[in-house]
Amino acid sequence: MLIEHYDLEVTTPPCEPGAERFNAIARFTVDISEVLPYLNATWKGAIYDHENHFLTWRGSGRTITVWPHEIAVSNLEDREEATQVVEQLVERINSTWERRTEIEPSTVKRQRLKALDIYKLLPGTNCKACGQPTCFIFASKLAVKEVDVEQCTPLFTDEYTEKREKLLALLEAAA
Ligand code: SF4
Known part of the structure; x- marks a missing residue:
């Protein structure tokens, strides 16, 4: 121990x-x-x-x-x-x-997620479907893991496939 x-x-x-x-x-x-x-x-x-x-x-x-x-x-x-x-x-x-x-030890320093980078990949409609008043507030909370990306349901429609894939890749890189 x-x-x-x-x-x-x-x-x-x-x-x-x-x-x-x-x-x-x-x-x-x-x-x-x-x-x-x-x-x-x-x-x-x-x-x-x-x-x-x-x-x-x-x-x-x-x-x-x-x-x-x-x-x-x-x-x-x-x-x-x-x-x-x-x-x-x-x-x-x-x-x-x-x-x-x-376990393979790692000394890699991951990048901290920035709300603005996340915000740019959200639909940007401020529709409130996620329960947050604006996309930027959702992005700020997602950056510190207070919400889940799946809560932005419009992002998971065909209209936002490109943004969604980029955002999921960004989140994965920071995981
Ligand atoms: S559900 Fe998505 S598009 Fe709607 S306000 Fe929340 S983050 Fe923005």
Whole structure:
């Protein structure tokens, strides 16, 4: 097991005293740098900075960052959720380390999705079928994985085949 013990600190952001959301940091003494390329190879949508030894993932309004000696998670509902999420992350790191002989490590740094690039490939009609008020808001949420591309149903009609194929390729490249 790579991470056997860790200390968990749960706080509200310093700029938002009394905020209802929490941040969590799990600190450990073991250096987990070596597992980062294996996590990068298997963690869909994660962005890895090999030179600076950290990996980040954004989704569901949350940011997770894994450093050699700590894991930071933002935007948690309460302490219970913080404990659960950190526990799952530690399990994920440990199981990835245990399976490392089956995984091809990767130091590739994926590009972060940009809302404007996504927006250009949407129908651009602001029809609201996705439940969002505009295509640009949908694009902004898709960039951080708060919505699924399938929610833009007009994009999956024949009229938008070319845009759809380009957008799906863009999303796949960033996955
Ligand atoms: S369903 Fe698609 S076209 Fe309609 S507003 Fe949403 S993103 Fe734009």
